[in-house]
Amino acid sequence: MNVDKARKRIAKQVKKGFHGYPLISLAYFGKTSDIASEVVISFVMEEGDTPQEQKFHCEHDAREDETIQSTLVKIIERANAATVTEIDGVSLV
Numbered sequence: 001m002n003v004d005k006a007r008k009r010i011a012k013q014v015k016k017g018f019h020g021y022p023l024i025s026l027a028y029f030g031k032t033s034d035i036a037s038e039v040v041i042s043f044v045m046e047e048g049d050t051p052q053e054q055k056f057h058c059e060h061d062a063r064e065d066e067t068i069q070s071t072l073v074k075i076i077e078r079a080n081a082a083t084v085t086e087i088d089g090v091s092l093v
């Protein structure tokens with residue numbers, strides 16, 4: 001899947017806002033605020049559950065990595081997530 005198409009699909013899910021559970025949260029991390037070298041995706045099935053996390057690492061910007069963005073879309077689809085949230089920007093590691 002094209003990286004732009006994947007990013008648009010994720011952004012569309014994020015724009016919908018909170019619609020209950022299951023919930024998926026995306027957070028980007030990096031050594032600088034310009035390059036996100038790590039993505040953490042958290043999955044919560046029901047309110048109060050402990051989140052399950054999966055991390056993806058890359059040498060360049062993960063937000064521009066076609067494989068990572070396509071994988072995130074597939075995870076969101078397969079989890080049948082009612083809500084998708086994304087932390088804005090890149091948090092420093």
